[in-house]
Amino acid sequence: MTPMGHLQQGIYLAAGERSPPCWRLMLLNVSSGAVAGDVHEGLAHILRMLADLGLGRVRELEGQPPEHARASADQFAGLATLVAFGRRLFDAERHDPQLTTAPRPPFLAYLPEGAALAGLPWSSRNGDAAPSGEADIALQLTAERQAGVNCGAVEVWKLIGDHDLPFVVSASFSGFGRHDGRGWLEFHDGVSNLPAEDRLDALSASGDPPWMAGGTYLAFLRLGVDLATWRNRGRAQQELLVGRDKLSGAALVATTRASDGTVLPVPGLTPDSMAGADDRIDWIDPPQTTDPLLEASHIHRANQNRASAAAPGSLRMYRQGYDFLDEVGPSGPVAGLNFISFQRDLQIFQHVLHLPGWLGEVSFGGPAEPQPGEPVEPRFLSLLAGGLYAVPPRRDPFPGADLLT
Amino acid sequence: MDIHEDDAVESDTALRVAWDERVEQCLAAARARHPDSVLDAADSRTTELTAPDWTGLPLRAERCLGRAAALALLDHPPGPDGSSGRDFQEEYLEWRVVCSPATGGVQRIELTTELADRWCLAAAHEPTALLSRVAAFAGEQSAPVSEVYGSYDPFADTATPAGRERAFADTMLGTGACSPYNDGRRAICCMTQRTNTINALVTLAAAATRPRRVRAPGAKRCRAPSASELLPLLAGAAQAGRGSDPLLAERFARLAFEDRLVAFAEPVGVWVQGVEHTRLRTPGGEPVPEDWFVFGRGLGSERVPSGRPAHPQRLTLEVPAVEGFTVGDIVDVATEQPIRHGGQIAELVELAVSLRVGPQDSAGQAGASHLLTSMASAQRNDPEGCEELRREEARLYAGSHAP
Numbered sequence: 167m168t169p170m171g172h173l174q175q176g177i178y179l180a181a182g183e184r185s186p187p188c189w190r191l192m193l194l195n196v197s198s199g200a201v202a203g204d205v206h207e208g209l210a211h212i213l214r215m216l217a218d219l220g221l222g223r224v225r226e227l228e229g230q231p232p233e234h235a236r237a238s239a240d241q242f243a244g245l246a247t248l249v250a251f252g253r254r255l256f257d258a259e260r261h262d263p264q265l266t267t268a269p270r271p272p273f274l275a276y277l278p279e280g281a282a283l284a285g286l287p288w289s290s291r292n293g294d295a296a297p298s299g300e301a302d303i304a305l306q307l308t309a310e311r312q313a314g315v316n317c318g319a320v321e322v323w324k325l326i327g328d329h330d331l332p333f334v335v336s337a338s339f340s341g342f343g344r345h346d347g348r349g350w351l352e353f354h355d356g357v358s359n360l361p362a363e364d365r366l367d368a369l370s371a372s373g374d375p376p377w378m379a380g381g382t383y384l385a386f387l388r389l390g391v392d393l394a395t396w397r398n399r400g401r402a403q404q405e406l407l408v409g410r411d412k413l414s415g416a417a418l419v420a421t422t423r424a425s426d427g428t429v430l431p432v433p434g435l436t437p438d439s440m441a442g443a444d445d446r447i448d449w450i451d452p453p454q455t456t457d458p459l460l461e462a463s464h465i466h467r468a469n470q471n472r473a474s475a476a477a478p479g480s481l482r483m484y485r486q487g488y489d490f491l492d493e494v495g496p497s498g499p500v501a502g503l504n505f506i507s508f509q510r511d512l513q514i515f516q517h518v519l520h521l522p523g524w525l526g527e528v529s530f531g532g533p534a535e536p537q538p539g540e541p542v543e544p545r546f547l548s549l550l551a552g553g554l555y556a557v558p559p560r561r562d563p564f565p566g567a568d569l570l571t
Numbered sequence: 572m573d574i575h576e577d578d579a580v581e582s583d584t585a586l587r588v589a590w591d592e593r594v595e596q597c598l599a600a601a602r603a604r605h606p607d608s609v610l611d612a613a614d615s616r617t618t619e620l621t622a623p624d625w626t627g628l629p630l631r632a633e634r635c636l637g638r639a640a641a642l643a644l645l646d647h648p649p650g651p652d653g654s655s656g657r658d659f660q661e662e663y664l665e666w667r668v669v670c671s672p673a674t675g676g677v678q679r680i681e682l683t684t685e686l687a688d689r690w691c692l693a694a695a696h697e698p699t700a701l702l703s704r705v706a707a708f709a710g711e712q713s714a715p716v717s718e719v720y721g722s723y724d725p726f727a728d729t730a731t732p733a734g735r736e737r738a739f740a741d742t743m744l745g746t747g748a749c750s751p752y753n754d755g756r757r758a759i760c761c762m763t764q765r766t767n768t769i770n771a772l773v774t775l776a777a778a779a780t781r782p783r784r785v786r787a788p789g790a791k792r793c794r795a796p797s798a799s800e801l802l803p804l805l806a807g808a809a810q811a812g813r814g815s816d817p818l819l820a821e822r823f824a825r826l827a828f829e830d831r832l833v834a835f836a837e838p839v840g841v842w843v844q845g846v847e848h849t850r851l852r853t854p855g856g857e858p859v860p861e862d863w864f865v866f867g868r869g870l871g872s873e874r875v876p877s878g879r880p881a882h883p884q885r886l887t888l889e890v891p892a893v894e895g896f897t898v899g900d901i902v903d904v905a906t907e908q909p910i911r912h913g914g915q916i917a918e919l920v921e922l923a924v925s926l927r928v929g930p931q932d933s934a935g936q937a938g939a940s941h942l943l944t945s946m947a948s949a950q951r952n953d954p955e956g957c958e959e960l961r962r963e964e965a966r967l968y969a970g971s972h973a974p
């Protein structure tokens with residue numbers, strides 16, 4: 167098995183590969199009093215069922231005419247399941263009997279309540295409720311069709327009920343990919359993601375603890391985006407906060423000042439549409455800048471030192487996010503981003519979100535203490551849900567099976 | 572115990588001149604081996620500022636040994652032969668942990684990026700101020716001269732700067748048993764790990780700043796080399812697996828690739844750019860205020876608006892007595908672990924080196940850029956030196972248990 171082969175399906179890191187457009191994260195908690203052996207059997211059952219769905223085999227429709235079976239197969243086209251284990255699984259206070267004696271990875275922790283992450287408050291929509299997004303087990307479903315991931319999630323619920331499996335569905339989150347490479351802010355999103363040759367170095371976990379060797383870690387943040395607040399900023403301010411030209415996606419290369427002292431962005435050249443990947447690299451992943459205002463923009467704060475993944479201090483993450491839209495009502499859209507990142511250690515994720523100069527002092531981008539004329543960060547992001555998960559390497563009968571024996 | 576840390580920089584002109592000369596000597600030696608590299612000093616052509624940053628927990632120890640073993644090793648007290656966990660603190664940050672005699676819990680953590688060379692020169696030129704500073708770091712009225720200068724009398728009529736420097740180095744930086752005023756038992760004054768030196772920093776910069784470009788197979792254009800391509804070419808000037816070296820090497824190489832002039836910003840040194848204090852919570856779950864971290868020993872004479880010295884080289888974490896708990900009761904929410912080791916705080920410390928650089932395409936070296944046609948030189952086994960590190964760990968533990 168190649169090193170990349172140790173990673174589970176559902177992480178789309180090969181050169182030229184695009185993640186499928188449909189996504190759902192399903193969170194399962196183990197039922198009270200369940201024992202590890204039953205959880206092992208139950209999870210194996212769920213994963214077998216999901217694998218069958220990917221082949222068009224639907225339990226309830228067994229024996230359907232061949233042409234209908236082909237339609238089922240088409241509905242679940244490209245369905246890939248990734249299984250991950252949360253901090254809760256290791257929490258002896260939540261599980262009696264304890265589900266696993268395997269060592270917890272050092273940075274597999276609950277997201278803190280109260281102040282949450284630096285610069286990123288929990289949404290007031292959660293009220294006093296405990297933050298959601300934490301669970302014993304997360305199933306990430308990706309597929310070509312929305313029906314594939316949605317029906318897949320419901321099939322999991324059916325299976326749990328039909329076979330009295332020791333799980334409770336605690337939450338589920340949906341998301342979609344855009345074909346234009348942009349996000350809700352209408353800027354290009356994900357264009358500074360890792361070069362393909364760097365991805366495995368950035369993702370592959372070490373052997374501490376040993377059961378994670380060759381696996382990876384998933385960080386999930388469901389970020390609400392207050393579009394009205396964001397859209398109150400003019401294009402130039404938005405570009406300075408993001409660090410890119412809004413239309414072309416070209417990274418900014420400098421700033422200048424208008425006669426009234428307002429800072430204005432200066433974009434770099436946009437590569438020819440026929441340019442090869444290596445000609446577009448500075449557009450995709452611009453080098454570290456010496457302009458303090460550009461260094462304070464989102465694309466530089468999120469990747470401040472710009473080193474390759476081969477440098478252990480480089481803090482690189484591989485992002486695979488999906489937007490969401492919960493509703494559009496009288497008060498506007500309830501929309502946002504399911505931020506998903508894979509990294510070799512959650513320590514990296516924590517550094518990026520807490521280091522001053524990175525995202526430790528802002529929630530998105532812009533100078534921490536803006537001077538007159540400089541862009542002022544609008545507080546337009548809030549955390550709706552989130553959790554950190556260990557994604558063990560492929561194993562038989564399923565990834566992480568050893569945890570539950 | 573109150574610590575009145577002296578955060579004033581040395582103002583003595585002779586010391587400043589001596590330090591400038593020391594840096595120049597290091598740069599001259601490095602430039603002799605790598606002529607097309609860093610400038611002797613910043614000048615009117617180096618108009619832009621950049622400061623590569625990294626964090627202070629030694630990543631190589633963590634990666635090679637596992638986190639728990641690494642954290643314990645890094646705090647290992649000095650053994651009979653003087654070796655200690657400090658020998659593994661290799662990210663240009665060293666620390667000591669002060670525990671409560673009553674409870675054994677962590678009471679204070681002191682961290683420093685101060686270079687030994689600069690302390691040697693202070694010992695040579697400012698013995699009175701230096702002794703006062705050592706005493707302040709130890710929380711004592713005065714420090715015994717013999718614990719800082721050995722048997723040498725720095726105030727004798729016959730004393731010379733060179734003699735004082737040598738005596739200080741032998742006593743406070745010795746590879747054998749080291750003074751308790753710098754090995755962490757009573758104080759930590761400056762770095763002693765063998766690669767946390769001005770010479771190592773300058774040598775790395777000069778070796779990595781040689782113009783190089785890489786053309787990957789099938790690619791139409793060149794790019795700057797990555798750490799894995801670069802480090803095998805640097806003849807031991809950078810250690811793979813560290814947080815600092817590979818990152819600094821890549822940054823220097825990128826600046827050279829962009830055909831920029833590169834110089835260290837004055838004054839030269841490694842400084843504490845910030846702390847991830849938002850990861851820490853009190854026993855009541857409140858975020859730890861940043862001002863529980865005391866920044867001191869600025870690299871220059873400037874101060875930031877808050878009154879803190881600019882470019883601080885020293886950092887102390889201690890909970891104000893009025894709070895009724897200690898550092899050992901603080902929890903890092905990223906791991907859910909209470910603070911038991913200095914490495915847990917070193918991990919939160921952001922370090923930086925300030926560079927003055929010219930605009931892109933200003934160095935006129937693009938034509939001399941060395942083209943690397945293969946992606947990487949053959950990597951030796953264990954490029955991060957884990958085997959050697961494990962042997963050193965075993966030696967330290969064996970030595971500490973020796974009768």
